Amino acid sequence: MLDVTPKSLPHTPGVGYKAQHFSDIMADAGPVGWLEIHAENYMGMGGRPLAQLRALSEKFPFSVHGVGLSIGGEGRLDADHLARLKTLCDWLNPASFSEHLAWSTHESAFLNDLLPLPYTQATVKRVADHIDEVQTTLGRQMLLENPSSYLAFAESDMSETDFLAEIAARTGCGLLLDVNNVFVSATNLGYSPQGYIDAYPLDHVGEIHLGGHDEDEDEHGAPLLIDSHGAEVVDPVWALLDYTLAKSGPKPLLIEWDTDVPEWAVLVEETRRADAALAQMQAAV
Numbered sequence: 419m420l421d422v423t424p425k426s427l428p429h430t431p432g433v434g435y436k437a438q439h440f441s442d443i444m445a446d447a448g449p450v451g452w453l454e455i456h457a458e459n460y461m462g463m464g465g466r467p468l469a470q471l472r473a474l475s476e477k478f479p480f481s482v483h484g485v486g487l488s489i490g491g492e493g494r495l496d497a498d499h500l501a502r503l504k505t506l507c508d509w510l511n512p513a514s515f516s517e518h519l520a521w522s523t524h525e526s527a528f529l530n531d532l533l534p535l536p537y538t539q540a541t542v543k544r545v546a547d548h549i550d551e552v553q554t555t556l557g558r559q560m561l562l563e564n565p566s567s568y569l570a571f572a573e574s575d576m577s578e579t580d581f582l583a584e585i586a587a588r589t590g591c592g593l594l595l596d597v598n599n600v601f602v603s604a605t606n607l608g609y610s611p612q613g614y615i616d617a618y619p620l621d622h623v624g625e626i627h628l629g630g631h632d633e634d635e636d637e638h639g640a641p642l643l644i645d646s647h648g649a650e651v652v653d654p655v656w657a658l659l660d661y662t663l664a665k666s667g668p669k670p671l672l673i674e675w676d677t678d679v680p681e682w683a684v685l686v687e688e689t690r691r692a693d694a695a696l697a698q699m700q701a702a703v
Contacts, residue, residue: 427513457484484503
């Protein structure tokens with residue numbers, strides 16, 4: 419039977435856990451109320467990383483974020499990968515598990531990237547079938563994350579928000595709303611990020627993510643944003659978070675910082691800003 423609420427993440431800021439911050443987190447986590455790990459970093463057996471993870475799990479709820487299942491891939495899910503993911507989730511018992519709306523495998527090759535999908539009924543069926551398999555195998559609900567987009571497919575016959583709503587309705591999965599991805603995609607593809615949030619099925623959201631991005635230009639000189647998770651969250655993304663929270667109510671908020679990882683104090687400042695956004699929303703209710 420699908421356990422849709424094995425635990426619950428608090429409606430507080432969380433951060434993506436990095437091993438260099440272990441001592442700082444154990445000593446004083448500040449406003450951080452939960453932690454996220456990338457599943458693929460903890461699928462081995464034993465050693466210091468798992469020992470540290472066990473110690474942290476006694477103090478914090480965890481979210482496990484997968485990056486390698488290739489939920490949107492045309493082939494079958496990797497049975498060995500899924501089995502190792504189940505082993506991790508069984509012993510850690512995270513409050514949340516999520517994956518990307520993307521594909522990253524072709525036949526036997528792993529492409530080390532999160533590649534986009536056309537939004538069609540054929541894609542709905544494939545993604546829904548894969549999510550059903552994941553949720554059945556893990557015995558828990560999965561959250562599906564909206565991508566950062568750099569192109570749109572001509573064959574798409576529905577919007578991204580309608581696609582996500584249909585997937586959630588078919589599978590019972592939840593959604594992970596990455597607000598930075600919304601801002602990146604809206605800038606790159608020329609639509610309103612607020613309009614995207616207006617159309618998004620917010621009732622299904624189990625986590626909200628925030629991260630930094632890099633700024634570039636395309637060959638025509640138009641802005642091109644790259645989702646990098648390597649910098650502070652910019653002011654327009656914080657403003658989009660405020661817009662989102664006013665509609666969704668409080669949610670668990672994750673600060674993602676995966677490249678050029680800073681000192682713990684820098685992450686704490688980002689979480690303080692996330693905490694202030696939550697407090698501002700609740701004061702306005």
